[in-house]
Amino acid sequence: AVMFSSIAKGKSVISNFSNGADCHSTMNLFKQLGIDIEFINEKTLSVVGGKLQAPKEPLNSGNSGTTMRLGSGILAGQNFR
Numbered sequence: 001a002v003m004f005s006s007i008a009k010g011k012s013v014i015s016n017f018s019n020g021a022d023c024h025s026t027m028n029l030f031k032q033l034g035i036d037i038e039f040i041n042e043k044t045l046s047v048v049g050g051k052l053q054a055p056k057e058p059l060n061s062g063n064s065g066t067t068m069r070l071g072s073g074i075l076a077g078q079n080f081r
Helices: 002-007 021-032 065-075
Strands: 010-014 036-041 044-049
Touching (some): 002 010, 002 021, 002 044, 021 036, 021 065
Antiparallel strands (some): 010 044, 036 044
């Protein structure tokens, strides 16, 4: 949900967001790409997606292979390194 919301234009609200490390790795990776992601409350996220930006430092997907694999697919089509 974080990935799709990050590449969609406009604001998305994600309810019942998991507190698992992999989900937080995905959220942090897209924050590094310039996406505005904030918690509304303990289990709800606000994501303002649209245009991804080049990261200022190397991306870190933590220990999440899914974040790395799916994130790489999204990043492959971007106009930045």
